[in-house]
Amino acid sequence: MDEDLTDPQLLQMFEIMYKIRQFELTAYDLLGQNMIPGTLHTYAGEEAVATGVCLNLTDEDYVSSTHRGHGHCIAKGADINKMMAELFGKKTGYCKGKGGSMHITDFKVGMLGANGIVGAGIPIAVGAGLTCKLKYPGRVSVAFFGDGASNQGTFHESINLAAAWNLPVIFVCENNLYAMGTDIRKVTANPNIADRAIGYGIKGIIADGMDVLDVYKKAKEAIEHARNGGGPTLLECKTYRIKGHSRYDPALYRPKEEVEEWMKRDCITNFKEKILIGEKHIDQNVIHEIEQKIIRQIEQAVNFAKESPFPENSSALEDVYAEDLK
């Protein structure tokens, strides 16, 4: 493992992943109780990806996200009270109740928005990369997207554009093997999305998306490359979701053996047992305290969301344009 990382850094990784997991499992339960309207797509299982990538970023770097975006928000430093309130459709949410799960945005931490259209965030990240290049050299932009999005035109067009213009953009494919219920191996002949990078004249890297240290290390390389003017990288993280695609999806299309195999590789359990306790001999009480702190924070977020008011109907007409049109 990476000797450069200190115990506090490793514990920070654990804390972020654990926070995402608890947020997601809690939100999923609340969805089941109809406390949260609509649907949501949980990031549970994929925490190592957002965590490993975003720990290499600052608030001034940009990310564009997907319909499965809660993990990116938390890893980028968003406020879980405002996130939970948004899931509840409350006035105090990030989008004042107008966006919901698939549109959480926090410009203060460079989170340009989750996105309801598969693949649509990719060119937006390229545009943010263009801003970095022209206005803020040294900043970078990250496009998160899934295996499903890798077959959208925007994937190909955006990587081509970013490569041609040498923009500081890192394309992070979260390959969880299934686009809703469609097995990526049935709709793409080469299961390694990263292999496509060569076609655009950039580097493609595969990371173990269940291993936060591997993601961290490989993302660090790609991000530093971009910061130093080296241009884009395609980083594919092999990962797996714990739950189905969304509400009402028991994910029966995934073979039981495959699910069991991946669950054995759970990014949080393994990191805690093998690295934090096994290798680093960190006191289990320290870890337990972090877990309890997160659980309290999530409870507070749920209470904040529950107690917050719904927006007034009149607010439906606000924020369509910057100013009222005649």
Add this chain to the structure above:
Amino acid sequence: MREIKYVEALNEALKEEMERDPDVILLGEDIGKEWQGAFKVTKGLEEIFGPERVRNTPISENSFVGCGVGAAMTGLKPVVEIMFGDLILLAMDQIINQAAKMRYMSGGQASVPIVIRTPFGSGGSYASHHSQSLEALFTHIPGLIVVQPSTPYDAKGLLKTAIRSIDPVMFFEHKFIYKKSGPVPEDEYLIPFGEADIKIEGSDLTIIATSMMVWHSIKVAKELKNEGISVEVVDPRTLVPLDKKTISDSVKKTGRALIVHEAVSRGGFSGEITKMIIDEAFDYLDAPIKTLGGLPTPIPFTPNLEKFVVPDPKRIKKAVIELVP
């Protein structure tokens, strides 16, 4: 006052705004020094502002528009050229699902100060993929501003306003107006959105016309003046926001309204203007409102058919005469 061409007026607007604000950049296919834009709107700009700000894109409309959206969200002011209006359809997700809704979906956090400008319209035997008038599609979408200037003066003043707008603007330039000339002051000026312009004053009937149809309607108004019919020609200039007051005041004055656009009549913006007149000026009408638009066909290739499917001065004149006893 000096007279310059519409294409030159647009070029001046881009140049002045790029000089004024270093965040203004241009994106588009073949807009750089090699080709200078398919219709030469960006002529000479790469030579002045360099390839970092005048960026030739690959042929990837959805993604270079999306790139403009992301750049706009993070501090740049992109002006994106779509080579032909028909090609906008390749970028609809980024325009409608992203640019138009971003402020709303984010609860007011995001601004998308992007201008998407494009030549549109028929008249050159470019056939069905290079001749459409699609502006009405965008007027339906909350969050977009829709501009359709007809004269060099309007083109320059409105493009400068569009570039300074913090909301996304769809800017439609008729490709057969590019070479038409008109007075444009040397001094700087801006034209606000939502202000229609009365191109010719009259008292018997109001023609509400857009883009190329403004030129046709002015011609008809001049002809009819000699025949004793006094026609007022009103150009909305921006469809969203729409200057309801100027249009409805004119109809209240004349008592008759003819609405003309090149776009296919069915589902066209003339329906919206009709509705607005009914809401605002119904009691003043002396005749039913009449609309004149393109026939419900794609734009055909061969010259006689192409001319046949869009309104021309002859048809506009006939419609006026039918309305004025």
